[in-house]
Amino acid sequence: MSDNTVKIPQQAFDWYDEYAHGDIDRRTFITRISSLAVSGLAISTIAASLTPNYAKAEQVSFNDPDITASYVEFDSPNGHGKGSGYFVVPKGQSEKLGTVLVVHENRGLNPYIKDVARRVAKAGYIAFAPDALFPLGGYPGNDDEGRKMQRSMDRDKIEEDFKAAALFLKSHEKGNGKLGVVGFCFGGYISNMLAANLPNVVDAAVPFYGTPGKDDVVNKVKGPLLIHFAGLDKRVNATWPDYKKVLEANNADYVAHTYKDVNHGFHNDSTSRYDQQAAELAWQRTLSFFATYLVENGKTTKPGF
Structure with a gap:
């Protein structure tokens, strides 16, 4: 598995996949992940972890000389x-x-x-x-x-x-x-x-x-x-x-x-x-x-x- 420091429950990944593919709306997605807050994870932490951070994704710069x-x-x-x-x-x-x-x-x-x-x-x-x-x-x-x-x-x-x-x-x-x-x-x-x-x-x-x-x-x-x-x-x-x-x-x-x-x-x-x-x-x-x-x-x- 990924070695990210934030350990997201598998349920959250499954719900995000449903949301990303239009099976549930954003309100339903947020409502579902809010139920995980009782496990000590803030909604914002889960949402931020699932939301793309494109600075992480740059393996080859647009300025690469090659x-x-x-x-x-x-x-x-x-x-x-x-x-x-x-x-x-x-x-x-x-x-x-x-x-x-x-x-x-x-x-x-x-x-x-x-x-x-x-x-x-x-x-x-x-x-x-x-x-x-x-x-x-x-x-x-x-x-x-x-x-x-x-x-x-x-x-x-x-x-x-x-x-x-x-x-x-x-x-x-x-x-x-x-x-x-x-x-x-x-x-x-x-x-x-x-x-x-x-x-x-x-x-x-x-x-x-x-x-x-x-x-x-x-x-x-x-x-x-x-x-x-x-x-x-x-x-x-x-x-x-x-x-x-x-x-x-x-x-x-x-x-x-x-x-x-x-x-x-x-x-x-x-x-x-x-x-x-x-x-x-x-x-x-x-x-x-x-x-x-x-x-x-x-x-x-x-x-x-």
Whole structure:
């Protein structure tokens, strides 16, 4: 488990997951965690521990000398018309590189996801992290407001925007034609969705604690996929048995890992759900997976995932 000094009861993590995914409102969430105050924990302490602190999440500075970051727009004719995202490339790039679409959670392009994009570029790939909230002005700087904004949008158009982003990145002039996708929570769903909708476009998909694509397309998934689950994530894990059956029926190329005793969101190092050991292992496996499938000539390294 995470070595945070504040020990939050598992109930609070479960309630936060319900709140973050719209199953309960904020008033209900606060009412529930207030019941834990009798155990000696203040409501403010619990809430602060579960709320992102993005200063903790910066592993690669936007000023890092090895990368160059900018914002790039792309066409999305079946979505909102135009999309925009955070585009990060290794500095001094001359050869064409593998590309990775980085997909945020259900709250827009927050600082954690931008940092993940920088980590991807630091590892030697072209990274692109679209912001689903771009049609509404972009991530508002606050996760609660970002969730409300994303929930108000047309889900089908959001999905079309990410399909357009994948096609944009796949054909980018600086790329080698190989496309990977990594996403977290909602982004995990988008990773699965893109693998199903664009099986001949996505060369490697890595969903972190994401639900499968919709029933009408999920049987198109061919892989390869590297799937990460959190052991305590009952909501997402409940979807896995049926998804696994589909993947096996499809003879899809996949590897799945479940990380014991960690919560949904364990890779997000801005909250107390973060588990350093699980996050670092999952990320090492992710980079190994991309190294296998996103190089110029296909599989050239021994799989280590």
